[in-house]
Amino acid sequence: MKVLALIYGDESRWEGLAEKEREEVYDRYRAFAAVAAAKIVGGAELAPTSAATTVRVRDGQNIVTDGPFAEAKEAVGGFFLLDCSDLDEATEVAAQIPGATTGAIELRAGRQEEAA
Secondary structure: OEEEEEEEEEHHHHHOOOHHHHHHHHHHHHHHHHHOOOOEEEEEEOOOHHHOEEEEEEOOEEEEEEOOOOOOOEEEEEEEEEEOOOHHHHHHHHOOOHHHHOOEEEEEEOOOOOOO
């Protein structure tokens, strides 16, 4: 099953880290990715919410605004797409993501079409 692991964290905390501290965090993510490589389909760090663009379509018109969809203390800062046998395995993998120690990891299973 494909599971999206959304990594939530406090952007102001990240912005407050010194470059050496950020490199240490990146090292932890690289180590995680090496250990969990068999389960990771893809992933990426995301630009900050200040660089977000939100798109809505209302009455056939595209409405494009700068900024995030919602204001929140914790924002999605990155993601991994996991390929796991079940949600229990995805939970075990997600618990190893470094962001779980300071933020939260939201798991969202992909909908699977039933074979006809």
